[in-house]
Amino acid sequence: GPLSEQRLMDVRLGQLPAWLSTRDFSPQGLLGGAQKAWSSYYDKYINVKRGGPAGISMLLAGYCLLSYGWNYQHIKHHRWRTYH
């Protein structure tokens, strides 16, 4: 279909800037995009009859990574070596 209706995973690498230009970056657009992402993740991994640990373990792992990234400037001071 037209470029604006394709999902991110289906867009080819060369078309990425064009695809990004079709996206809606207003606050409602961003909020809608975030909600769509959350709802697709939720429906795939959590809202099932027999789920497993994967549903929230991935959320926790993502949270760990994010918080590590946010605190990296502070953690940098506890390095073992100065030169790598």
Next chain:
Amino acid sequence: MFSRLVLRAAPAALRNLPRPVTVGVLHTNRLLHTNEQRLAPLPPLPEKGGEVRHGLIPEEFFQFLYPKTGVTGPYMLGTGLILYLLSKEIYVVNHETVAAISILAVIIYAVKRFGADVAAFADKLNEEKIAQALAVKNDAIKSLEAAIEQEKKEQWRAEGCTYLFDAKRNNVAMLLETNYRERLMTVYSEVKKRLDYQVALQTLKRQKEQDHMIEWVEKSVVQSITPQQQKESITKCISDLKVLSKSAHATV
């Protein structure tokens, strides 16, 4: 397994996030009632979630790398990444690392040991809820079917009413006929009584007239017999008697 616990413990938190709906060109957060087909009946939940390897990495990633790097590709990528992060100290090993390792060990042990039991327990609770709802539905269906049976029976009874009404009509006709005949009888007897009375009256009158007339005739005759005539008739009777006695004497 955790997902099932979370679902039971905090449904409001996870489920009440509204889904975005694209209606025409409008991105809305609220469901607009434009397409009834989407809302009821809801499609059933999928049985299993998306495949995830080692609890952390979705299967799609492995499939994505498989054509180019085969089965071991993602693991090589992971190992290389980890070594790079450690050697460049983008990931710093400190006290938090030790804490993370111990926590992870405990979590993995708990999941491996108690996962199946908790899953079975949550499944049982779900089953009970569904069984309850099903029981309600089945009871409703049974009661409605019984009501249908009752209704059919009432219809059958209503059909029989025609016979009932025929019998009642016959009864009423019979009553009417009886009443009519009784009244006829009454009329007849009354008329006869009156006619009998008139006949008796006339008979009585004639009787009285006759008696009176006879009496009057007798009286007048008796009155008309003068003493002279009486004497004459008595002497005549005596002489006749003498003659008769003589003739009787003679025959004896």
